[in-house]
Amino acid sequence: MNPEENTADLVARFDFAATLARIAEEVRDLVGQGKVAAYIPRLAEVPADRFGMAVATLDGRVFEVGDAATPFSIQSISKVFTLTLALEALGGDLWKRVGREPSGSAFNSLVQLERESGIPRNPLINAGAHVVADVILSSTPTAQADLLEFVRARADNRAIVMDEEVAASERDAGFRNAALANFIRSFRNLDNPVERVLDFYFHQCALQMSCLDLARAFLYLANRGRCQRSGQSVISAERAKRINALMLTCGTYDAAGEFAFRVGLPAKSGVGGGIVAVVPNALTLAVWSPGLDEKGNSLAGAAALDRFTALTGLSIF
């Protein structure tokens, strides 16, 4: 990027369609590598050889390549949506119940919880997301419907659903999450019954969205908290800044340092193989390829984001 050029000018003249096509070509050999998440049996059925990517710009344009329109299970990417809702519900008091530091541990790890008295390290690991889910459940009797409505509005797509089979599949195999939630509850950091918290959590993870949906849905985080289409405030600019900061430091779990090093953008991954990244004041990016690396992040997806920031010069650093 020419240092003289500002981000808006760069975004306006950049040929994103050609860039996405080039990236799809460059990462082709990685697609199908890695492991599709099998601990949620329903996810193991997704073909590994998929790849899609989408870009949504703040000036209202959308670009795509490959399987960008195919809905997939967004899994932990949903933690950004629920964090947004919980912050709106509880404000800064949320931070009495969940921390803001990277965990350096796996997303479903139990080890820190005992030493840290049931206060999860951050809202983007599973334990933190359970607390966030609990906050939402305490704030509304229609938590699941509210979340679905929020996501549909952000993505401008009424067809988005939660896949009941994925949710049931995770519930039936969800011993680790059940252990985490029970443990947190033993420290009195969950107010609602564990079953309700887990049911909400498994449903949020089972949201089915495409790269196009996700790129559109995250635009408020690139736009200082405002909806790109209507200009209306979704959250304050300050909260958008804080959520982006948490995505940068905690959004890809114990790979967050490596991710910041390689990609240089706030990002959130899920074990369905999706990753969403934000270029503040410019655009959002979503990529999907189900094969995961050993930390649970999409292998081809991470490589594609790495190439995107290298080719465009669009990163926060």
Ligand SMILES: NC(=O)CC[C@H](N)C(=O)O
């Ligand atoms: N990293 C993820 O996407 C994890 C989400 C998944 N539902 C789990 O709890 O294990």
